[in-house]
Amino acid sequence: MFEKKESLKGAETIIGPSVMIKGNFNCKGNVIVDGVLKGNVKTYGDILIGNKAKVSADIEAKTARIGGEIKGNIKVENGLQIVSSARVFGDIECTSLSVEEGAIINGKCTMTKGAKEPKIEIEEEIKKEEKKEEKTNKK
């Protein structure tokens, strides 16, 4: 999906530098954002937010690579990469997450699918521990 260089294969839509977009941006294919975007972005494909991009929008995509500034929530069906130049001010929801050193994230992070919350029954745990200690003491 994302190569080492900031690029996205077969991007249907490219928002270059010096271009400002305002409104609800919906599309089916891959999207690259290097300019300014205000509103909402939804795609069935992958999205790449470039290092110099400024986005004030909620983003929904299949996968995403974030390099610029985002003020808004990010919801991704699969993987989310947040690179060192990224500044994210909003909540994140994804199934897999990678964050580079230097990235800034201010918001809630929810990992969906496959991440079960562990059931901690404290009393049972304490009883198990006590039984172990007794056995050790008897020996």
Next chain:
Amino acid sequence: MYVYIYDEFTNQAKYKKLLYKIERRLTDLNLNGETIRLGALKDLKTAIEDKIKRGAKTIVAVGDGQTVNRIMNIIVDKSREKKYLTLGIISLDEKINFVANSLGIKNIEDACDILLARRVETFKLAQINQGYFLFKVNINSPNTVLEIDRDYAIKNTDMANIEILSTLNLKDLPDTEKRKLKLTIRNKDGQSAFPFNELLVVNRDIPIIIDDSFKIDGPARIKPSQEEIKIIVGKERQI
């Protein structure tokens, strides 16, 4: 039956030799037909409709890119009932005629031979306001505001070349891009690209160049249309 429509500017003295050359070549190839000369004529549409009623099947635009577009728009209207109507082109443009060149019609000698060879292709048309265009629309002004699919607006903040390309006649396109037009914005920083169904150029009095041939003023609404036209093309067609 062929009908040759000579644009008004071809009445100038400098085109006299060229026109003589064309008419001689058409005679040699047995492609003579009826002639309409714009200038004295007030209503081109009625004149063409009259010829079509009398059996004209091929209308040949003799002039430049704007001549082609003007005649094309009239033929498209009539093509809905008369599917056999075909457009031919003889270019007298002093500069390179983008439309003729793209259709493989490079010079006058070739144009007459191409009419004889009669290689006919059907082209889907894109619509701009009440008219149609074949290939592209260009805008070269800063601070242009474009509304896309009534969903979002784009503003280019720098001087940029804005091009709206009709991809309706391109064959190797993925399904997601068929029946859509493509907007490209090029400036010193890079390039942007957007497929769309409908685009509105919001700015008033902004020059909009159609098929590299002539200008109209904004605002303009651009979208794919259901209309088609048959055109006689050369072997070395580029688009």
